[in-house]
Amino acid sequence: REVTAMGKQLRGLRRLLGEVDALSRAAALLSWDQQTYMPKGGAEGRSLQLSTLSRLAHQRFTGTETGDLLRGAETETAGLDPDADDACLVRKTGREYRKQTRVPGDWVSAFSRTTSLAHQEWIQAREQAGYSLFQPRLEEILRLRRGYAGFFTPCDHPYDPLLDDFEPGLKTAQVASVFGELRPRQEELARAIAEKTPADNRFLHQRFDEKRQWELGLEIIRAFGFDFDRGRQDRSAHPFTTAFGRGDVRITTRMQPGYLGTGLFGTMHEAGHALYEQGVDPALERTPLGGGASLALHESQSRLWENLVGRSRCFWKSCLPRLASVFPGQLGGVDLERFYRGINRVMPSLIRVEADEATYNLHIMIRFDLEVALITGDLDTGQLPGAWNEAYQRTLGLTPPDHAVGVLQDVHWSGGMFGYFPTYALGNLIASQLWEEVRRDIPDLDRQIESMDFSGLLSWLRERIHRHGAKFEPLDLLRRALGEGLSPRAYLGYLETKYGELYGL
Numbered sequence: 118r119e120v121t122a123m124g125k126q127l128r129g130l131r132r133l134l135g136e137v138d139a140l141s142r143a144a145a146l147l148s149w150d151q152q153t154y155m156p157k158g159g160a161e162g163r164s165l166q167l168s169t170l171s172r173l174a175h176q177r178f179t180g181t182e183t184g185d186l187l188r189g190a191e192t193e194t195a196g197l198d199p200d201a202d203d204a205c206l207v208r209k210t211g212r213e214y215r216k217q218t219r220v221p222g223d224w225v226s227a228f229s230r231t232t233s234l235a236h237q238e239w240i241q242a243r244e245q246a247g248y249s250l251f252q253p254r255l256e257e258i259l260r261l262r263r264g265y266a267g268f269f270t271p272c273d274h275p276y277d278p279l280l281d282d283f284e285p286g287l288k289t290a291q292v293a294s295v296f297g298e299l300r301p302r303q304e305e306l307a308r309a310i311a312e313k314t315p316a317d318n319r320f321l322h323q324r325f326d327e328k329r330q331w332e333l334g335l336e337i338i339r340a341f342g343f344d345f346d347r348g349r350q351d352r353s354a355h356p357f358t359t360a361f362g363r364g365d366v367r368i369t370t371r372m373q374p375g376y377l378g379t380g381l382f383g384t385m386h387e388a389g390h391a392l393y394e395q396g397v398d399p400a401l402e403r404t405p406l407g408g409g410a411s412l413a414l415h416e417s418q419s420r421l422w423e424n425l426v427g428r429s430r431c432f433w434k435s436c437l438p439r440l441a442s443v444f445p446g447q448l449g450g451v452d453l454e455r456f457y458r459g460i461n462r463v464m465p466s467l468i469r470v471e472a473d474e475a476t477y478n479l480h481i482m483i484r485f486d487l488e489v490a491l492i493t494g495d496l497d498t499g500q501l502p503g504a505w506n507e508a509y510q511r512t513l514g515l516t517p518p519d520h521a522v523g524v525l526q527d528v529h530w531s532g533g534m535f536g537y538f539p540t541y542a543l544g545n546l547i548a549s550q551l552w553e554e555v556r557r558d559i560p561d562l563d564r565q566i567e568s569m570d571f572s573g574l575l576s577w578l579r580e581r582i583h584r585h586g587a588k589f590e591p592l593d594l595l596r597r598a599l600g601e602g603l604s605p606r607a608y609l610g611y612l613e614t615k616y617g618e619l620y621g622l
Contacts, residue, residue, distance in 0.1 A: 126189025127203060133183060134210065135403040140174035142361045144229075149367060152353045157237060164233035171229035172222055179218045187211055202400055205588040209405050212285070219268045228261050232533045239531035240354055246521035248502050251531070256498045258533045259491055266492065276492050279536030283412040284543070286590045289489065291603075292539045296482050299542070299605045304512070306612060306622075307476050310463045313620045318459035323447045327372045327380075333443050334370065334384035337436070341422060342575045343388050344395055355528040356383045356470075358390035358419075363402055366394045377444075378460065379471065385427040389419035392575065396583030411591035412537060414582065416544020417551060424474055424545075425552050425611075426574070430457050431563040461619060465513040467522045474545075475616055476513065481542040483508045484527075488535050547595060549608040551582070554599050 123131075144167055151163050177183075190207045197204040235254045242251035262279060269278040274289040281287065335350065353369035360366045368387035372380035393409050401407045409415040426432055430453070433440075437456055441448040448456075463473045469480040487504060490496035496504055505524040510516045517523030529537050555577050556562055565573050581598040588594075592602055616622065 123203070124190070124193035126186050127193050127207070130183070130186040130190045130207075130210065131404065133177065133186060134206075134405065137174050137178045138403045138405075138407070140170055140177065144170040144174065145359050146361055148233075149359050149369075151233070151236065152355075152357070153351045153369060160234060160237040164230045167233045168226045168230035172226040175217065175220070175222050175225040179214070179220075179222070183214055184218075187214055200588075202398075202406070202588065206401075206404055206406055209587060213405055216269075216281075220265065221268075224261065224264065224268075228258075228265075228533060231257055231261060232531065235531040235533075236528070239525065239528060243354075243521050243525045246519040246525070248520040248524060251525060252498050255501075255530060258530065259498065259535075262533055262535050263492060263494075276489050276536065279492065280539065281536075283534075283537050283540050284591060285411060286592060287413075292485065292543070295546070295603065295605060296485065296539075296542070299478060299546075299609070300482055302605075302609050303475065303478055303612070306616060307463070307465065307479070307513075309622050310475060310616060310620050311465070313622075315464050316458035316462040316619070317455065318462045320448060320451050320456070321377045321459060322375060323377075324374055325377050325444055325447060327374050329443050330372050330377065330380045333440065334380060336439075337381075338384060338388035338391075340569050341385070341388055341392065341426075341571050343391055347395055348391055350384070350387075356387050357528075358387045358394070360391075360394040360408065363395060363397060363399060363407075366391045377447075382423050382427060382460075383470070386419045386423040389422035390415055392422070392578070393418040393583050396575075396579045397586040398584045401586040401588070406586045406588050408587055410582075410585065410587050410589060410594050412540035413543035413547055414591050414594065416541050417547035418544075418578065418582070420545050421548040421551060421578075425548060426566060426571075428460055428474070429563075429566065431567040433457055433460075434567050435569050458619060461615070463616060463620070465515055467509065467513075467515055467517050468526060475612060478542040478545060479512050481538055483512055484538040485542075488538060492535060543603065546603060546605050546608045549611045550595070550599055550601070550604065551578070552611070553607045554581075 147163060147167055147170070151159070155163060187207065187210060190203075191211065194201075194204050194207050199205075199208075231254070235251075235258060238254050239251055242248065263275070266272070266275040266278045272278060276289045280289055280292065335345075338350075339345065347364045348366040348368065351367065351369045352371060354371065356368070356370045358366070358368045368384075368391050370380055370383045370387060393415055397407055397409075433456055434453060437448075437451075437453055441451070451459075461473065463475045465476055466472050469477070469484075472480050483505070486508065487496065487501065490504070491498070491501070502520060502524045506516050509523070555574060558577060559565070559573050562574065565571070582594065585594060589597065596602055613622075
């Protein structure tokens with residue numbers, strides 16, 4: 118049963134959580150501006166602003182008033198159905214409160230300021246391919262992240278508290294086990310494909326007007342269901358999605374005039390994240406339940422729309438004529454089969470965000486191994502570029518020619534987001550598990566996609582995943598949606614079937 122007359126303590130807790138949410142959303146807005154429109158000269162001032170907001174949000178949430186209200190709310194909701202919104206809110210808040218009260222406010226302030234400064238330094242270092250420009254700041258970030266892990270000792274592994282920030286309840290050992298099953302099969306698939314003639318995708322590597330790319334991307338994600346009355350798209354050095362509430366969800370992307378795939382599939386990817394945020398139950402807004410359940414669940418949505426929809430034959434059967442009408446000189450003579458094979462070309466590459474499906478997770482597993490070694494101290498920042506290059510040569514047969522396409526290519530470490538990368542690969546797994554189920558529930562899904570009708574798919578995702586927000590821990594939500602936990606089975610089956618057919622394996 119739901120609360121019919123909300124108790125005083127629960128009302129007070131919701132009010133306080135709304136204030137914390139407002140502070141956090143204000144910080145997110147400043148961060149979005151930093152990565153989109155802020156002039157370079159604003160870095161120092163912005164770092165202090167973000168540091169202040171982060172400290173205030175942390176102080177407000179971890180104060181004694183929160184603890185008192187939480188204990189009262191636990192009593193008031195004790196008789197509720199465990200799945201009721203208020204029961205979930207109190208449970209989730211309690212978990213986060215117990216976690217955050219172990220982290221000193223001074224650490225939160227220092228971490229926010231350091232990572233804000235690091236973002237601009239990372240951009241400069243990447244532009245100049247100069248790792249030495251970023252290394253001192255990375256060392257400082259690592260010191261802070263190791264210190265953060267230390268607040269949660271004893272724990273099974275020092276990487277566990279970092280992973281838990283993005284994937285609540287998941288352990289390093291579980292990720293290592295899943296990756297241990299995944300890695301050999303993906304490496305074997307990549308080797309088998311490497312013996313075949315690569316698909317021709319030269320038609321993607323031509324001059325494509327950026328404004329037309331942009332407009333086409335907006336047209337596609339509008340068809341997906343992205344609500345532009347409650348969202349917008351802008352440009353950034355590294356694409357991302359952020360939400361300031363259900364009514365203001367923002368995505369960013371980047372375009373390359375010489376390659377169509379970056380902007381096209383990047384826009385689809387970020388729209389998947391945004392559709393999730395726009396689909397959360399309004400009743401959960403301004404609470405810790407008002408966003409996605411985890412980064413892996415979030416990534417499952419972006420990869421589902423980017424790959425399972427956006428790289429499918431049925432999607433391009435109707436969308437390719439539209440694309441060719443926008444770029445007739447480049448694509449007018451490209452038929453469906455050639456286009457489909459081209460956008461699904463498998464070729465080991467240095468850049469994670471441009472990697473094909475068959476090799477993408479190998480990029481993630483490299484980063485996971487390096488992150489764990491950095492956190493445990495088995496690897497230091499001076500050794501990192503060499504370890505990165507060696508891992509790429511061993512795994513993908515490629516050595517980065519410079520640090521810009523090597524160790525500096527991702528924004529995540531400048532933000533201190535150690536523990537984030539594994540969620541990308543886990544999201545691929547979950548996307549395929551969801552896809553299996555939705556295809557069973559919607560037998561004519563291919564026909565609907567071919568007709569550019571995504572309402573059935575979006576409604577299914579809204580019902581099974583989006584509306585629940587963060588009410589349930591990610592693995593629990595997955596079991597509720599599918600009747601099974603995290604498994605690489607569906608993803609490996611999807612890859613081996615699709616690319617076996619494409620490459621005659």
